[in-house]
Amino acid sequence: MRAVRRPEVRLPELEPYGGGELxxxxxxxxxxxxxxxxxxxxxxxARFMDCAVRRCALDETVLNRARIFDSVLSGVRGVGTDLSQVSLRDVEVSDARLGGSQLHGAVWERVVVRGGKIDFPNLRQARLRDVAFEGCVLVEADFSGAELERVTFDDCTLARMDFTGARMKDVDLRGAAAVDIARGIDRLSGAVISASQLFDLAPAFAAQIGVRVE
Known part of the structure; x- marks a missing residue:
């Protein structure tokens, strides 16, 4: 397994935003x-470079095709945020509380997602490279058709994940606290799991190949 290349965000002295709508x-x-x-x-x-976004409400905010580089997002929260086709590069996300976010077609490179809870994110056809999830909860994340390369899930709870049609390379699930895969169990080629996780996922593997366990 090749190690994840983590972001090195060094923000300059920041100016407070003067207000007004984006x-x-x-x-x-x-x-x-x-x-x-x-x-x-x-x-x-929109383009955000060397920015800090702290405790901002993103309910139904449209950030489609936004570019966020060398930035920090802390304590953001929102439902139905449109982040489709967004580009994140060298970004740290901490303690986010998001629900139903549209992230299809997004491109993440050198991103850390630390803490928080993300419910029902749509990451279809997204591309994640050098992404570390740490201590967060992902509920019904849809990675259908996504590409994951050098992605780790340390101390994360992964509930009812969908990896249908996903492609993986150097994806490390061993550090996850809980792994529940609802669909796409056959797409774990290119990932590594622990022996205990194999035991937990055995019923899903058996169902995938048509084996009945009685």
């Missing part, structure tokens, strides 16, 4: 967004 195709550099309510705002195609 803009479509907006360009944000070296700013700190704190306790902002972005609910329902449209920032599709």
């Amino acid at each position: 803009e479509t195709e907006g360009d944000y550099d070296g700013l700190e967004f704190a306790d902002a309510d972005w609910a329902g705002q449209d920032a599709r195609g």
Whole structure:
């Protein structure tokens, strides 16, 4: 297993954002967004570079095709956030509380997701490379058709995951606290699991190849 290349985020001295709604195709550099309510705002195609986003509300926020580089997202929360086709590179996400986020077609590279809970994220056709999930809860994450390369899940709870049609390379599930795969058990080629996880997943493997266990 090749090790995950982790982000090295070194933020410059940040300026507080002056307020106002986010803009479509907006360009944000070296700013700190704190306790902002972005609910329902449209920032599709926006670019965030060397930014900190702390405790912001993202309910129904549109960030489709946004680019977030060398930045920190801390304590963000929201339901129905549109992050489809978003690009994350060298990003640290901590204590996020998200539900029903649209992340299909997203590209993540050198990203750490630490703590928090993400319910029902749509990561179909996403590409994750050098991504570390740490101590977080993922509920019914849909990775259908996604590409995962050098991805780890340390101390994470993975509930009812869908890996249908996913492609994996150097994906390490051994550190996960709990692994529950609802669909796509046959797509774990390219992943490594522990002996105890194999025992827990045995019924799913048996069902996949048509073996009845009585």
